[in-house]
Amino acid sequence: MSKKEGLMRMLAFIVFKPSICKLLDGRFLAISLENLRAYCGKFWADDPQKRLELLKPKLPNGKYPPGFLGFAVNMIDLDHDHLSYLTIKGHGLRETLFYSLFSHLQIYKSKAEMELAMPYIDEGAISMDGGMIKANGLFYLRGNKDDIVRFPTTLGRPTTPMEILEIQDQMKLLQWKRERLYEDILREKTLLKKVKDVYLTKQEEYEKILNDTYQDISKVLTK
CATH class of the missing domain: 1.20.5 (Single alpha-helices involved in coiled-coils or other helix-helix interfaces)
Known part of the structure; x- marks a missing residue:
């Protein structure tokens, strides 16, 4: 598992863990895939993961901002069994659930590089070393050694x-x-x-x- 995939698995774990193995009592939130406004753009050509073709940020020289790794919605590695799960309208998990959760959230290697890319961040960003910038300009940049994200690896997976x-x-x-x-x-x-x-x-x-x-x-x- 790459660092990018590990980060997104961690995000998904944070989002869904609070509702696992708990009785539903009182008011709670539920997500209806059928009623979500799905992504309506294009997809990567010949990509088995069916990633979304989102417009990447670019500097005046045509290059990507230093440290830019991609969009969170595209860094989720879906199991193949889940790729073919479709709504009645024919939309998959990436363009409904994950696009609704992450939208155009950007991922950067470090907080320093993320701060330098501020003019090119419209809907928030996070960094691999624990930094976070929300869409409204709110910063979460202070951290310590415990903020470093560590990822499991898998070897020899057929x-x-x-x-x-x-x-x-x-x-x-x-x-x-x-x-x-x-x-x-x-x-x-x-x-x-x-x-x-x-x-x-x-x-x-x-x-x-x-x-x-x-x-x-x-x-x-x-x-």
Whole structure:
């Protein structure tokens, strides 16, 4: 695991840990992926992780600010099993949940480099040594040795061949389409049942009218 990935795993842990293994009692916050305003831009070309194509900060000379590592939303390494999780509208976790949490949050190597890049930070930034700048210009820069972020590493982790990953993605996409089709069928069945119920009600009313009319005519003829 790289330092960048470790940092974002730590951020995700901080965000979600307070709600793990606790009873929901009283008021609490919940995130509805279906109702989040999803990222509507482009994605990195040929990227299995489907990272967002965000506009990176650039100096007048065309280079990136020193120490700039990227955007937090793109530094999260999603497990492959989670990449194909889609909302009903077809949006994934990165462009809904993580974009809502991190937006254009920038990551820098050090607090010093982050401070120098202030003119190019619009929606906040954090540094690998514990610095933080919020979008409203609020600074969290004082720190000590305990603020240094340490990351676990993984060695010898086997990688799945790209062909198998593509097949798995296709299967999950087909499964997603099947679920949407099943939901459409259920809606059509519900509408059909309503139409049938209306038809049967009208039929009963019509038959009652015919029966009443027949009885009235029969009474007149028997006189």
